[in-house]
Amino acid sequence: MHDPRDVFGLDGRVACVTGAASGIGSAVAEVLAGAGARVVLGDLDAAGAEENAAALRDAGGQAIAHAVDVAKREQVDALIARATSEWGGLDILCNVAGVPADGPLAELSDDEFERVVGINVKGTLFGCQAAIAAMSQRGGGSIINVASGAIDLAVPNYGLYAMTKAAITQLSQTLAVEVGGQGIRVNVIAPGVTLTNFTKRHLKNEDGSLNPERYEGFVDAMKAGSPLGMVGEPIDQAWLVLYLASDASRFCTGQIWRANGGATIPR
Ligand SMILES: NC(=O)c1ccc[n+]([C@@H]2O[C@H](COP(=O)([O-])OP(=O)(O)OC[C@H]3O[C@@H](n4cnc5c(N)ncnc54)[C@H](O)[C@@H]3O)[C@@H](O)[C@H]2O)c1
Known part of the structure; x- marks a missing residue:
């Protein structure tokens, strides 16, 4: 008999979630900890991450907070190193931290381009690179990156954001092919409005x-x-992340997953 509690359970796993002080990242950290994982909550907002980690500990979970600016490679390396030094390895990484960007592409400045690409694209890449190094030593793992419904539509004044999320999607699919042989799965979620x-x-x-x-x-x-x-509410994304983090999705990699209320069905 298959026992869903075993397959979806994360007892003994170590997870790292960026953007965990707020919104989707906060809900993801809560659900992973509730499923038994030991969770490092990373965020630029150190106080918010600590508040959420403390609430998870109060609820009986294992969680610590770690201040990180995902746009800085050395800080992302330190975040993953915190998970491995604290709990001996890394099994799950959720790259949730991200920022919006508004305005027409024709007026996009170099500084704004660098800022948003730095957080959304480089931040996700740095996380994946550090996680792959850690996971390959453990024989595998699951990486979940966060794109957006913006990859499916061309919305005026949202071009830069959509470009970064399209880049995250391609990055995830290519990585899935490159690291599948090491037992590492890489999936990307494209949340609807949350x-x-x-x-x-x-x-x-x-x-x-x-x-x-x-x-x-x-x-x-x-x-x-x-x-x-x-x-949507943040928990709608967190349930999907639980599936992708768990062994229930062991046959799934390199896919785009859309919890979006059906908003992007071509009609
Ligand atoms: N809310 C939506 O409708 C929606 C839809 C599609 C995709 N998304 C994506 O989901 C992710 C989470 O969004 P959210 O709605 O929970 O937003 P949010 O603003 O509630 O949370 C984002 C978190 O990321 C953190 N963060 C921002 N820059 C950071 C940095 N440089 N380093 C570390 N942490 C940083 C913030 O401090 C915040 O805690 C983002 O990647 C966003 O693009 C959101």
Whole structure:
């Protein structure tokens, strides 16, 4: 008999999650810890990562926080080294940290290009490289990278962000082919609109408070794009990540996974 609790369980595994102070990364860390993994929560927001790690420990999980700017290779190397020094190796890496970028491509500056590519693309690549070195010593592992529904659509003023997420997708598929022989799986999720600080950035008043009318208008517009009439929550991505991190997905690599309410079905 197959026991789902064994196959989906992560007892004894070591996981590292970037962007774990907020939104999708926070939910991913919670679900992986709940499934039994020991989790390193990495984020630029060190206080937020520590707050989430402490909440996971209070709930009986094993979790530590580690400050990291994913755009800096030496800091990403130190993040992965923290997991291996603390718990003896690395089995799962979720590269969730990422930033949005707004504005027309025709006006894109070099500085903004470097900033966003530095975090979204280089940050993901640095994480994969450090994780592959650690996982290959352990005989395998699972890497989950985060793209976006933006890879499926051409949305005005969102070109730079979409370019970085398309790059993450290609990076993930190529890596899957390169490292499959070492037992390392690499998958990429392309989340649909998910209510987090990321999506709230356009919906705030000048003083930083949330504008309820704009917020509700946004949520309604996003729901209208989904055949299910839904907008996503971080936990919707975290359940998918649990599948990809676990042995339940042992036959899956190099694929794009879309929890997006069906919003990108060609119609
Ligand atoms: N929210 C959505 O609708 C949506 C949709 C598709 C894809 N995504 C992607 O999901 C990921 C998480 O987004 P979210 O919605 O949870 O956003 P969020 O803003 O709630 O969380 C992002 C986290 O990343 C951290 N971060 C930013 N720059 C960093 C850096 N240089 N180094 C380390 N940490 C850094 C932030 O401090 C924050 O804690 C992003 O990659 C985003 O592109 C989000």
